[in-house]
Amino acid sequence: MPIKTILIWPDDRLEEVSISVDPEDVDASLIGDMIDTMEDCRGIGLAAPQIGINKRIIILDESLFSDRDDHLIMLNPEIKDGMGDKIVSESCLSLPGIEFFMQRAFLIDVDYQSLDGEQKTLSASGILSIAIQHEIDHLNGDLIVHSANRHERRRIKKAMTKRKKNEERRFSLSS
Secondary structure, X not given: OOOOOOOOOOOHHHHOOOEOOOHHHOOHHHHHHHHHHHHHOOOOEEEHHHHXXXXXXXXXXXXXXXXXXXXXXXXXXXXXXXXXXXXXXXXXXXXXXXXXXXXXXXXXXXXXXXXXXXXXXXXXXXXXXXXXXXXXXXXXOOOHHHHOOHHHHHHHHHHHHHHHHHHHHHHHHHO
């Protein structure tokens, strides 16, 4: 399946609230593209908005959290409860090379639908909990860069814009 381009902040599409999806309308090729893109970027999770799809879909690499060598696919996920605040260092595929310290719930309960439409609840802890919260933030148009002060956001925006222009220039030279 084709590897999709990851949107880099400050792309405005990353800050839009995603729309709910009907499991019957989710194209299997989209899920395959998301998995391939996440794996190509060596990510642990990916939200559909990061590839320009404004739908409430996230995927996570389960092999990093369990003995299962599979992917956790969540449609319309919603955190119902969280506890045990923890400060963690996070990075994001849409903000390459940047890390932020974030306060996250260490334990969460999240409701979601599976691809076959089954309503499920998952209790997650540790890195899985943190990754789910991070990806759900993407669905709500909330990025880790929003936790930075105005001066830091401007600096990061300038660096990301420069990086994007350099990549576009490199691509046009190789074409």
